[in-house]
Amino acid sequence: MVVEGFIPEDCTDFAINLGTDEENxxxxFNPRFDLNGVKHKLILNSKVNNVGEEQRESFFPFMEGSDIMVCFQFALDKITIQLPTGNPFSFPD
Structure with a gap:
């Protein structure tokens, strides 16, 4: 699956949510430019029945005022994520 969009100037964060509801x-996928004291971090979560895990990535290839394309490839036990810059990574890692 490919998601494309535009990151506006003064963006604090954006999210791509893949699921059925807030508990599942x-x-x-939540890149944070500057949100609640979290700066330039990529936060990833998953949940089943409101129980889940969080993964934080320190690389941050996103820029305000630019186009973005994120590719998600699904396997049975992980999701491979490809960003415009950098090598693919997996969630969970």
């Missing part, structure tokens, strides 16, 4: 989702 395969992936919450």
């Amino acid at each position: 989702f395969v992936l919450h």
Whole structure:
């Protein structure tokens, strides 16, 4: 699956949510430019029956005022994520 969009200037964060509701989702993909004291981090979560895990990535290839394309490839036990810059990575890692 490919998701394309535009990151506006002064963006604090954005999210791509893949799931059925707030208690059950395969992936919450949340790049944070500056949100609640978290700066330039990529936060990933998943939940089943409101129980889940969080993964934080220190690389941050996103820029305000730019186009973005994120590719998600699904396997049985992980999601491979490809960003415009950098090598692919997996969730969970």
